Amino acid sequence: MRTTDNPSAMHKKRDRKTLSHVARNWALLFLICMLILFSILGKNFFGLRNFSNIVLAATTLLLLATGETFVIISGGIDLSIGFVMGFVCVVSAIVMRDLHAAGLPQVISIMAGCSVGMLLGLIPGLINGILIAKLRVPPFIATLGMWGIANGLAWRFSEGFPIAFLPPRVRDIGMAYIAYFSPKTGLSFFSRPVLTERADIWNLMKIIPLPVLVIAILLVIFAFVLAKTKFGQHTYAIGGSVDAAERAGINVSRHLIRTYMISAFFASCAGALLVFKINMGVHTQYTSSYELFAIAAVVIGGASLMGGKGNIWGTIIGVLLIGTLNNGLMLMGLPIFYRYIAVGCILIVAVLIDQFFPELVYKE
């Protein structure tokens, strides 16, 4: 009692609590600082148009990182996602192009393309899961093997060239927004109002890109699964200790297979989305290192590669942090490769904060 009566001790305790909040939410704080900094320094940074650009550009990484979050919480790692994405993108585009060329209606060929691509995209996840859970191959190796296989297959199907001549609706869907607002025509949903004057077209406000809505729904569902359901609790349990989870009666190998399939599912979504975004099917490149940036986002969001920690909310912040950084650096006129340095530094800082303030970050 005497210590709590002592005002300086109380003060200290309050300081500690504040510090704890800062350390816990440092990624969010950093994001806010960066938004303020870029708003002051960069031209055209602050505005609905640019923020919507940031989110739209970050969608691919967001999907990959969400899937990766599940895997990392379970104590594994999935290196194959970048090329699974490329594989699905190529396959979906090929199916769309060929069905469209065969004279089928656009809607059918687009839907068939997406479903074929996304179904095939689940197979790498299933194989990863079986290798890791049943055959006890280390996750790094199993998914690295799948990295090579998916890369080779994507390359093979695309023969190294982008796949073009997709149904025209693909572009329309990819460019669509949920709502448009123009001072002249008022608010309209899903369809772009017909405007003739150049100034009107420039002033047209586009609200929330369609892909962002789809992703938001997916994220809400899986964030719910991770945080509120038994499946999510089991994922954390397995990441904490496989032995303990097994003894508690969790079917660990079935659960791990599902986890890797979730990761592949998100990579497939990213692949299908990419077709709409760029209106082409492309085989992803090495230097883009999607899987590594996804892992970086998850770790910045507070997950540990040892498993058992992390959440979707943190991952979203991690992705937005990387996305804002890209966008801000670009608007400041700096070449794109500065982002590699920046992401590298932030990643190391993220882990150092986790390392040196563990009691602050994880305990009250």
Added chain:
Amino acid sequence: MDFREILVILVKRWILIFLAIELVFFAIFGTNYLSLRNLQNILLTSTVVLLLATGQTFVIITGGIDLSVGFMVGFSGVICAKVMVTLQAAGISQSVAISSGIAAALLLGLLPGLINGLLVARLRVPPFIATFGMYGIAYGFAEIISNNVPIHNLPTLVSSIGHGYLIYWLPEKAFTFFKIPQNLTRLELQNLVPIVPNVTIIAFIFIAIFAFILTKTRFGQHTYAIGGSVDAAERSGINVKRHLIKVYMISSFFASLAGVCYVLMFITGRAPAGSARLLDAVVAVVIGGASLYGGTGSIGGTIIGVLIIGVLEIGLVNLGVPTYNLYIAVGCILILAVLIDQFLPKLVHGKD
């Protein structure tokens, strides 16, 4: 010798057998696959991966991983090329420019390794994260140094070193070291047999030194000990932190050397030079029998792992099969390698 014993021997040497099968396969189906020229080509193509994998072997034996090596090739390559071009433009003689370029690249190349080591050993950052951070940083700096374009116009001597061979042999006529014999006719030039590329010699000198260090010295034994158990190594009096820093510096040294070899071979410095090779190096080490959990692995195994990939790569080109099949094949071999290790542990690691 019963069937079981034969099986044990076969499984223990499975990567060697696999390599032999590959060679026989391509010898039968390829054209001139086992010719001296082609075999040397395999060595040349594998040089960068070989160097990266040798450094990576040390790191993986300690139970870590070094992802930064991919872009370290570009980083040191760009430094090397930049220094050479700058000094040459300043009117300094070619040999001085080249040697200072190489020295600068190798020295600055140690820096990322030092930082990796400090992060991993002193600040306890997981190796995957620390070296991935460095991967981004090295790539960014490489792009900044090279201004985002490949560096060309290197001294002409670079090409004669990088494309040169140790021995030139014209049957029954000439036999020279390092220099193409003078006064040859066109026909004789065609028949000239170059033996052992210079770059391969450079690579193997360093690999031999470090293979010796790993197997015969206390440093090597400590590396295995740390990979086996950090706690046990610490209790037995090994200065684990200092040792880990050295190991990450070895890895980045080899990556820088790979960057220098890249410049010598391709006469250019490019920032993304080795990025495609990073995972090949890890794959080669794992195929060579190392475990990502640390404590096992050898330079000999790594060399065979690299050759398995190199022989396959050149073989597919030789057969006219598109290169993408290489990635599929390497992915399958990698998983296969670990499965063999997984299911035949008694056979592979058991006693003879």
